[in-house]
Amino acid sequence: MPNLLKRVHFIAIGGSVMHDLALHIAQKGIQVTGSDDEIYDPARGALAEAGLLPVQTGWFPEKITDELDAVILGMHARSDNPELQRAQELDIPILSYPDFIYENSRDKQRVVIAGSHGKTTITSIIVHVLSQLDRKFDYVIGAKIDALPGRVQLSDAPLIVIEGDEYLSSPIDRNPKILKYHHHVGLISGIAWDHYNVFRTEDEYVQQFDRFADASPKAGVLIYCEEDDMATVIGRKERDDVARIEYKTHPHQVRDGKSFLTTPDGEVPIKLFGAHNMQNISGALEVCKRIGVTEEQFYSAIGTFQGANMRLELVAENERTRLYKDFAHAPSKLLATTSAVKNQFPARTLVACVELHTYSSLNPEFIGQYQDTLKDADVAIVYHNPEVSQHKKLTPLTDEQLKTAFSQDDILIFTQTEELKKYLMEQKWPDKNLLMMSSGTFGGLDLVELGKKVTYSN
Incomplete structure (x- = not known):
């Protein structure tokens, strides 16, 4: 080392x-x-x-x-x-x-995946493809990938793939982590205001990604999603010495609850689904092409990618019901994830439950950003624990505040784990899907136990 x-x-x-x-x-x-x-x-x-x-x-x-x-x-x-x-x-x-990672990666080609959403999945896809090709590489990923021993790998490999975070580097270093890695190839998946405890205005938040783009070195590469307005504004800034590459939702088909990529050589069945994941796949493909992976190699590997833990992770299923859990907690993530499950299984009733757990999501001044984020759910549920709000020195949100924020008068609101569990256990689940979204644990709710109930034929 x-x-x-x-x-x-x-x-x-x-x-x-x-x-x-x-x-x-x-x-x-x-x-x-x-x-x-x-x-x-x-x-x-x-x-x-x-x-x-x-x-x-x-x-x-x-x-x-x-x-x-x-x-x-x-x-x-x-x-x-x-x-x-x-x-x-x-x-x-x-x-x-991030300082430590950079100090141990100075001599490597550094790929940094940034953005408000999708960065874990994009990073995981790239790492999966490189693994399938037996390429030598290091990585830093914010989620656990079953095929990898941990979230960090540092060795003498010539390449490192890093999931970049726009949050502060440390209590005494207020620079965002994404600036610490000094990328050669950078990607911005999309930008949607988050981390209200640090970035009190949307402009201040967006500025971190602007700084990331400006940090691209001469002869570097900046990849961005052309379907995201703010990422496009930043990505298209004039820089003759940086290669700027756009990507968009990958062409695909959905049949009988299964997704297929449309490629020049025919359809490729994949385990991911949702428009946001089709964007993630395209972003990962553009990165891979810049680090020596051909399109043919990419498509031969993507079909076996199972997804990152807690990213639309399938907890339980039977022929008529599925339970998914997802790390979604920010507004843009809720909207994308809920839409993905509904569009994948349009004939099934979708029960979508989100836990408000982060400082931003529990803040009365920020909660309005969640307007219409659960609009694709047939039954929308919000869980929050007032004690968590108090611990974060926030005034607990009222039911009326939440109904106004989400623009849904019929939204179901729970503040007790046992009451939420009781409600879910009592439902009849055939021809329904349940989506549980949180960066927390719903107060210790056992999703495996819940999954057994949900998928039990009744």
Whole structure:
């Protein structure tokens, strides 16, 4: 591993990428310690198995000594974190995880996938295709892919594919992560205002992607979705020294609930579905063509791509019913995901349930962005926990606020997990599909158990 690090401490080791990075570099022989004030599965179990789970939750400045070569700081920590303050006092190098990734990827060709939505799936498709072709590459992905050992891989490979995040790099570095990787090939999938806790106006949010596009190097490549208005405005900015490439929804057919790509050599059956995923496929194809993959190779590999975990992931099914879970939580994601399931199975009643869990989604000033996002659902359900709002120092949303925000008077609203579970368990599910969308857990609702009920013939 570059940089000759021997001892590294992770502040906020329980993060989705942070814990995988900790596991990965520990496997390479670096001595890893870490702290966090809350760690949940799957991070908790994975860290425990590797012997890296902190004995106690919380922050312990005594863990920070001058024997450390570096501290990796996660966004979950605050700027006044006692461990961070101790590291600053001792003048120990402090890196965000994107800093660390870049420092270990300086000599690679760097592909960065950015955008408000679709970036996990696009990155996963590219990684899947490269794996099928036995190409040597590294990666950073925000979701777990069953075929890969973790979310992070750093080696001596000549190429790295990175899912870029527009969120802040760390509590003391307010630059977006996407700027940290210094891409050679960059992609913008689409732009829809998010992260209201940091970007208080839409213009401020959009500016991060503008900066990403401007950071494209001479002879670099910028790929963007021409069907997204804001991505197109940014992508078409005049730069003679950067190759600008547009993509759009891939031609396809849907028959009997199955999707087929239309290609020059005939139809290719695929496991993904939805117009947004047809865009994602086109974006991944354009990236792959820039890193030495032919169209023929791409289409031969895409048919076996199962999808990323929590991205329209099939939980349970029978001949007449399906239960999907999806990470969708931002407005644009809700609209795209709900539309995808309804259009794939137009003859089935769609029950779509979203958990409002993020700061943006629970904020009374932002909730209006969710207007009509569940319009394709036959039965629309919103779940939120007022205690989560209070924890985020927000006033809990009222039923009237939610009905106005979503522009649906008939929307069903639940604030108790058991009441939501009871309602779903009591429904008759033949010829219906259930879509559960959240970046949380619906208060610990067991979706596997629910899936058994939903798909049980009654």
